[in-house]
Amino acid sequence: MNQTASLVNHWMDLKDSFGMERMTTSPTPPDMALPPRPRKGEVKLNSMPWFHGKISRDKAEELLRPREDGLFLVRESTNFPGDYTLCVCWQGRVEHYRVIYKDNQLTIDEEEFFDNLSNLVEHYEKDADGLCTMLSKPLPKAGSQEYCVDVKAFLEAGWAIPPKDVEMLESLGKGEFGEVRLGMLRGEKVAVKVLKEQSKAAQKFLAEASLMTSIKHPNLVQLLGVVIEGKNIYLVTEYMSKGSLLEYLRSRGRLHVTKTDQINFAFDTCAGMVYLERRSIIHRDLAARNVLISEDGVAKVADFGLAWREEATTSESSDRKLPIKWTAPEALRKNKFSNKSDMWSFGILLWEIYSFGRVPYPRIQLNDVLRKVEHGYVMDAPEGCPPQVYELMKRAWNLNQDLRPTFHEVSILLGHLRGGTGGQKKSS
Ligand code: ADP
């Protein structure tokens, strides 16, 4: 597999199972000022087994066999990019209905409008409502499935924050989806992730948010709520005043970052990862740039943009970019992500902590890294790195993922090391 041809910077285009960017977006709910419920529920993604992505009309007809009345699939329209086509069998033929995307809603007949494809399919599964037949049997797509998220689900689960409650202040940084701004929510500082435009990216953005609704741990950046204002969606999370771990290490360096700080950052990050590991959630982009530091110096794992629940992953793929120097070989080669591939990344993160934010594999060209690593190359210990920590790095970089330690195991070891440096300064 020649994947090294398309390298750009730290990133590489690879195929993956995270195919949500093509999904529809939802409209503004009628009443955004619903008071949040006292207890917030988890927001689940809807799976769409019948969604086959960009396949041609001919391909759809080939797949829809035998021609059982009501057998259906949904594909992306090739003639009208951004629109969809519902293909359904009826009396030995395949009917193709164009689904139009209009004012953030989907419709076939311009009479019934739906927030997303799931709702549309659900409707026509109950009632033909003008179609040749009602939808009775989905043709499941082989391999990876797609998901969609409903904005309303966030409101119903109690995560909505009324727009007037958040005051937007200065920019904190740039993210994949757009800007991250400082905000004030009821007298408290918060971070607000602003989605550039209500578009296909909205689904990925909401997927990140939906994952965050199920997560609560002192070492994972906490979601506080979602603001939906017209076409704009904002993710509100706790504010981490000391910024990213990477910037923290680089700007303060050897002079100001102590051994105690280092072991605490490692331990905190690991504790957050133990929580994810226990719940079979894979982060996929663990790196110092995605760990944030709070006012009191606690490290928390952030950036769940790529995180995904284990059961949703397959080896099937579509376009995505991966941070090569942080990603385990089996994940780069075979798209095999697991808590053990996160452990590989954690080893790199340890190296970043102890080298004060250097770029990993210094002096090795990006397109040589994977090959060298597969031939057994491992980075040297950073200067001044405790030997026990370097041992952990090497164990995390075992080519055989089964021989890498679990986060649980590493947290115990780091806990002992931390005890030894008198590093237990906080209760996280
Ligand atoms: P993305 O996941 O879209 O790439 P990030 O979550 O990495 O975006 O955020 C980009 C930058 O914004 C971070 O590197 C950091 O400097 C800043 N930032 C993000 N979240 C917070 C937060 N909760 N508190 C403070 N700064 C933040």
Ligand code: MG
């Ligand atoms: Mg990031």
